[in-house]
Amino acid sequence: MPSSEQQTIQVTHPADFHVHLRQGSFSELVTKHVRQGGFYTAYVMPNLQPPIKNTEEALLYKAQLQAIDPAVEYLMTLYLSPDLTPDEIKKAKKAGIVGVKSYPRGVTTNSEGGIESYEAYYPVFEAMEEVDMVLNLHGEVPSDPSSNTCVLNAEPTFLPHLIKLHQRFPKLRIVLEHATTRAAVECIKSLGNTVACTITAHHLALIVDDWAGQSFNFCKPVAKFPDDRQALRDIVREGHPRFFLGSDSAPHQSSKKSTSSPSHACAAGVYTSPILLPLVAHLLESFGAIHNLENFSSTFGRNFYKIPARENIKVTLRRPTGKLIENQWSLGENVVVPFMAGQPINWEIVPEEKSYAQEDIDNPDEMY
Amino acid sequence: MPSSEQQTIQVTHPADFHVHLRQGSFSELVTKHVRQGGFYTAYVMPNLQPPIKNTEEALLYKAQLQAIDPAVEYLMTLYLSPDLTPDEIKKAKKAGIVGVKSYPRGVTTNSEGGIESYEAYYPVFEAMEEVDMVLNLHGEVPSDPSSNTCVLNAEPTFLPHLIKLHQRFPKLRIVLEHATTRAAVECIKSLGNTVACTITAHHLALIVDDWAGQSFNFCKPVAKFPDDRQALRDIVREGHPRFFLGSDSAPHQSSKKSTSSPSHACAAGVYTSPILLPLVAHLLESFGAIHNLENFSSTFGRNFYKIPARENIKVTLRRPTGKLIENQWSLGENVVVPFMAGQPINWEIVPEEKSYAQEDIDNPDEMY
Numbered sequence: 001m002p003s004s005e006q007q008t009i010q011v012t013h014p015a016d017f018h019v020h021l022r023q024g025s026f027s028e029l030v031t032k033h034v035r036q037g038g039f040y041t042a043y044v045m046p047n048l049q050p051p052i053k054n055t056e057e058a059l060l061y062k063a064q065l066q067a068i069d070p071a072v073e074y075l076m077t078l079y080l081s082p083d084l085t086p087d088e089i090k091k092a093k094k095a096g097i098v099g100v101k102s103y104p105r106g107v108t109t110n111s112e113g114g115i116e117s118y119e120a121y122y123p124v125f126e127a128m129e130e131v132d133m134v135l136n137l138h139g140e141v142p143s144d145p146s147s148n149t150c151v152l153n154a155e156p157t158f159l160p161h162l163i164k165l166h167q168r169f170p171k172l173r174i175v176l177e178h179a180t181t182r183a184a185v186e187c188i189k190s191l192g193n194t195v196a197c198t199i200t201a202h203h204l205a206l207i208v209d210d211w212a213g214q215s216f217n218f219c220k221p222v223a224k225f226p227d228d229r230q231a232l233r234d235i236v237r238e239g240h241p242r243f244f245l246g247s248d249s250a251p252h253q254s255s256k257k258s259t260s261s262p263s264h265a266c267a268a269g270v271y272t273s274p275i276l277l278p279l280v281a282h283l284l285e286s287f288g289a290i291h292n293l294e295n296f297s298s299t300f301g302r303n304f305y306k307i308p309a310r311e312n313i314k315v316t317l318r319r320p321t322g323k324l325i326e327n328q329w330s331l332g333e334n335v336v337v338p339f340m341a342g343q344p345i346n347w348e349i350v351p352e353e354k355s356y357a358q359e360d361i362d363n364p365d366e367m368y
Numbered sequence: 369m370p371s372s373e374q375q376t377i378q379v380t381h382p383a384d385f386h387v388h389l390r391q392g393s394f395s396e397l398v399t400k401h402v403r404q405g406g407f408y409t410a411y412v413m414p415n416l417q418p419p420i421k422n423t424e425e426a427l428l429y430k431a432q433l434q435a436i437d438p439a440v441e442y443l444m445t446l447y448l449s450p451d452l453t454p455d456e457i458k459k460a461k462k463a464g465i466v467g468v469k470s471y472p473r474g475v476t477t478n479s480e481g482g483i484e485s486y487e488a489y490y491p492v493f494e495a496m497e498e499v500d501m502v503l504n505l506h507g508e509v510p511s512d513p514s515s516n517t518c519v520l521n522a523e524p525t526f527l528p529h530l531i532k533l534h535q536r537f538p539k540l541r542i543v544l545e546h547a548t549t550r551a552a553v554e555c556i557k558s559l560g561n562t563v564a565c566t567i568t569a570h571h572l573a574l575i576v577d578d579w580a581g582q583s584f585n586f587c588k589p590v591a592k593f594p595d596d597r598q599a600l601r602d603i604v605r606e607g608h609p610r611f612f613l614g615s616d617s618a619p620h621q622s623s624k625k626s627t628s629s630p631s632h633a634c635a636a637g638v639y640t641s642p643i644l645l646p647l648v649a650h651l652l653e654s655f656g657a658i659h660n661l662e663n664f665s666s667t668f669g670r671n672f673y674k675i676p677a678r679e680n681i682k683v684t685l686r687r688p689t690g691k692l693i694e695n696q697w698s699l700g701e702n703v704v705v706p707f708m709a710g711q712p713i714n715w716e717i718v719p720e721e722k723s724y725a726q727e728d729i730d731n732p733d734e735m736y
Contacts, residue, residue, distance in 0.1 A: 143577050145594035150577050152520065152593065209511050209518050211580070212590055216630035218581040225520065226513035259634070260626045262584035262709045341630045 008350070010316045011294045013309035014277050015041035017075075017301040018136075018177055018198050018246025020109075020269070021065055023048050029331035030251045030273060031068040038277030038315040038349050041073040041307065043246065046101055047109060051079035055092045075307065077101045077136060082120070086127035098305065099134035099175075100124070104142055104158070109220075109250065109268060118165060125165070129172040134305065137162060139176045139184065140221055151222045152208075156183040166191050173304070178203065178248045180221045182231035188242060189235075196304045198246025199232050199296075202270040202339050204283045215259045215266035216337060219250065236296055237289035244301035245280060249273040254328060254335040272339045275325055278347040279339065281317050285346065316350040323348055376718070378684045379662045381677035382645055383409035385669045386504075386545055386566050386614025388477075388637070389433055389442075391416045397699035398619045398641060399436040406645030406683040406717050409441040409675065411614065414469050415477060419447035423460045443675065445469045445504060450488070454495035466673065467502035467543075468492070472510055472526070477588075477618065477636060486533060493533070497540040502673065505530060507544045507552065508589055519590045520576075524551040534559050541672070546571065546616045548589045550599035556610060557603075564672045566614025567600050567664075570638040570707050572651045583627045583634035584705060587618065604664055605657035612669035613648060617641040622696060622703040640707045643693055646715040647707065649685050653714065684718040691716055 016039045021031045034042045044065065046052035052061055058076040065074045078084060078092060080102040089100070102118075118125075128135060139162060140154035149157055162176055176188055176197045188197040206223035223229070235243045250269025259266045272279055280297055284290045302309055325345050328337045384407045389399045402410045412433065414420035420429055426444040433442045446452060446460060448470040457468070470486075486493075496503060507530060508522035517525055530544055544556055544565045556565040574591035591597070603611045618637030627634045640647055648665055652658045670677055693713050696705045 145575060145597070148593055148595040148598075150575055150593055151580050152576055207513060207518055208520055212519050212633070213579075213583050213586040213627070213636060214630070214633040215581050215583055215627040222580055225516055225518055227516040229513070230516075257630075258626060258628045259581070259583040260628060262582070262625075262705055265580070265582040266627070268581060337630055339630075 008316055008318045009281060009290065009293060009347075010314050011038070011277065011297055012311060013041065013302075013313040014039045014297045014315055015043075015301050015307065015309075016245060016247045016249070016273075016276060017043040017175070017305065018045065018200075018248045019043065019273060020045045020047070020248070020250045022251060023061075023064075025332060026251070026253075026334050027064065028068055029329065029334045030271075030336065031065055031072075033249075033274035033329065034072050035069055036274045037272070037279075038317075039273075040071065040310075040313050040315075041075065041302075043075045043098070043305075044077060046077045046079040047103060051081065052077070053079050053081055053083045054088055055095045055097060058092065058097050059095055073307075075099075075305070079103070080121060080124070084121075084124050086123050089124060089127040089133060090131055093131040093133055097133070098307075099136050100128060101136040101138070103138045104140055109252075118161060122168070125169050125172055129169050132173070134173045134175060135165070136175045136177055137165075139179070151220070152224065155179070155181050155221050159183060159187045162187065162195070163191070166195050170194065175246075175304075177246060178221060179232065179243075180224050181228045185231045185235050185243070189240065193242070196242040196244070198248070198301075199236065199243055200246065200248045200270070201272050201276060201279050201283055203229070204232055204236065204287075205340075216257050216341070217270060217339075218266060218268055219248070219270045220268040233287045233289065236284065236292060237287060239292040239295050239300075241295075241300045241303060244295075244304065245297045246301070247272050247276055249276065251336045254337045257337060270339050271336050274329055275338055275340075275345065277315060278317060278345055278349060279325075281347040282345050317347045318350050319346060320348040376684055376686045377649060377658065377661060377715075378682050379406070379645065379665055380679060381409065381670075381681040382407045382665045382683055383411070383613075383669050383675065383677075384615045384617070384641075384644060385411040385543070385612060385673065386413065386568075386616045387411060387641060388413045388415070388616070388618045390619060391429075391432070393700060394619070394621075394702050395432065396436055397697065397702045398639075398704065399433055399440075401617075401642035401697065402440050403437055404642045405640070405647075406685075407641075408439065408678075408681050408683075409443065409670075411443045411466070411673075412445060414445045414447040415471060419449065420445070421447050421449050421451045422456055423463045423465060426460065426465050427463055441675075443467075443673070447471070448489060448492070452489075452492050454491050457492060457495040457501060458499055461499040461501055465501070466675075467504050468496060469504040469506070471506045472508055477620075486529060490536070493537050493540055497537050500541070502541045502543060503533070504543045504545055505533075507547070519588070520592065523547070523549050523589050527551060527555045530555065530563070531559070534563050538562060543614075543672075545614060546589060547600065547611075548592050549596045553599045553603050553611070557608065561610070564610040564612065566616070566669075567604065567611055568614065568616045568638070569640050569644060569647050569651060571597070572600055572604065572655075573708075584625050584709070585638060585707075586634060586636055587616070587638045588636040601655045601657065604652065604660060605655060607660040607663050607668075609663075609668045609671060611664075612672065613665045614669070615640050615644055617644065619704045622705045625705060638707045639704050642697055643706055643708075643713065645683060646685060646713055646717060647693075649715040650713050685715045686718050687714060688716040
């Protein structure tokens with residue numbers, strides 16, 4: 001456990017259990033940021049256009065990502081939709097696909113094809129339980145003014161659906177993604193060991209005031225009350241094995257994050273990939289939780305997902321002097337703005353002359 | 369009371385009991401929008417830079433506004449600050465100044481000099497009670513994560529301060545400005561006849577989802593839950609005499625409303641002045657309250673403020689065909705974007721060939 005005077009800290013095989021790597025030329029920019037941010041395992045979301053709905057599409061997408069950076073282990077997911085069958089689940093499992101992501105309809109980026117009711121998917125969930133695939137839930141219900149549902153209570157309102165699924169499929173491993181509320185934290189704690197929860201870096205930093213009038217901090221789920229943030233910080237500081245990092249790093253073109261006109265809202269998403277491990281260290285240290293950096297950023301998630309670490313992959317952080325987070329990253333016409341752009345950050349990754357990562361690039365077939 | 373088929377509707381001497389008219393060249397643009405929006409009485413906020421803190425400054429500001437548009441009745445206010453004395457209150461009253469506005473420190477535009485505790489102002493409030501001046505409250509407490517206070521509960525958390533003030537000064541007329549929550553509506557209803565409440569047009573339209581990622585809809589207080597909006601709509605439809613229009617029309621340069629960078633948040637404020645009466649009619653009609661258009665936009669506020677209507681000032685609205693709200697208004701380098709820019713609106717003001725307003729311009733000294 002590092003002391004407050006510690007000048008370096010090491011994490012074995014960091015794993016980000018929720019990341020958006022996009023497609024096309026945009027993917028070439030952001031996929032390389034996974035390793036730049038210190039991560040060598042990436043649990044990849046399937047909400048492309050069109051979504052990744054079957055094994056072939058997932059394997060093709062994985063190959064595209066590997067072509068961009070073969071040194072990262074990509075854990076692939078399918079987008080829950082009516083096209084998904086129990087047979088496809090078995091096929092996907094054999095192909096190494098790890099999970100299935102459920103998006104309620106219309107609540108976030110590319111979720112227009114999301115689900116409205118879980119009952120129709122029970123045969124799929126039974127197959128997932130049987131072959132031990134993970135169900136990843138975007139845990140929000142769509143806004144509905146007639147029932148007083150809006151972005152602020154969309155997550156607590158979703159929790160009964162999670163509880164019902166867990167009761168019906170107690171052996172199915174379920175991850176509630178990017179929890180933002182005390183209600184969600186308490187709910188996950190109360191459920192069995194097959195139910196876990198990812199927490200993003202930015203939800204450890206933000207409250208509603210921070211995205212009010214500041215679209216670059218706007219994401220879904222939105223950051224909530226100070227007390228909700230406190231619950232997230234507390235569970236990370238305590239070190240609960242079913243709460244671990246999923247960055248939900250969600251790049252959008254910079255132009256889509258700004259609001260230059262009243263005729264359209266900005267895209268939802270906060271981008272943390274290129275600074276992720278230093279950022280997590282920076283935040284955890286700010287609320288007395290840096291002793292759990294490795295648990296939160298690698299161990300707990302790996303244990304739940306049964307994805308062992310490679311012990312030779314170790315990322316070392318050190319304290320920089322006067323380091324500011326980059327204002328943006330770009331490749332060709334693609335421009336992304338990271339979270340806390342231009343702001344000071346207290347940790348940075350120690351570069352290596354010839355790293356294991358480079359060795360893996362030299363011998364990509366041997367890696368995973 | 370108009371029926372649903374009614375094609376015109378008339379309001380006697382519309383009055384906006386909360387408006388920001390700014391200063392300098394920006395004021396020249398936005399002050400003319402009061403009458404353009406159908407209003408002939410404007411209750412003018414004092415949060416300029418520097419704030420309007422005494423009688424002389426208020427009278428000078430009034431003269432500046434009259435020079436821009438003499439046809440509007442400007443009801444002036446002072447900014448509550450340590451500079452304000454009981455003697456100044458008596459002087460202000462004699463000069464025709466109507467109210468004193470209290471801003472909690474740091475919660476909105478130009479509120480850096482706002483108050484932190486009311487007790488120090490009790491002598492001022494006693495003088496106001498004595499001479500019958502109105503106390504206008506920006507009813508929010510500053511955000512404080514350590515007490516779970518943020519923009520979402522800043523108004524309910526303020527209400528005990530309002531209740532305490534009312535109990536201590538039962539004859540002091542107090543207006544809780546721009547109420548946004550069911551809690552505020554219930555609180556005002558429960559208090560005596562000296563306590564009233566303004567409601568903006570945009571808070572009758574917006575919920576939190578509408579400003580999430582859309583900075584042009586961001587204002588303080590922020591729009592809240594659907595149920596809060598419902599409470600505002602219900603009280604307007606019921607027609608409670610202590611709930612009336614104060615637009616809080618708050619113009620900012622268009623460039624300050626957009627968020628083109630993560631390094632600064634946009635300015636808080638929604639701009640409704642140039643479209644105000646048609647917008648209020650449009651919104652009230654949408655939730656079955658247009659029968660209270662005149663009560664809400666003139667009568668109730670005038671009765672509370674004891675500012676009689678001039679019966680010869682009547683503004684007529686009609687149903688346009690395919691009318692869209694203007695995308696922006698500009699004068700020189702000043703550009704403002706109105707609420708619902710580019711969106712359809714179901715009412716417009718009937719222009720008059722030679723209006724009473726023009727007569728007043730011809731004879732400004734006789735008007736007020």
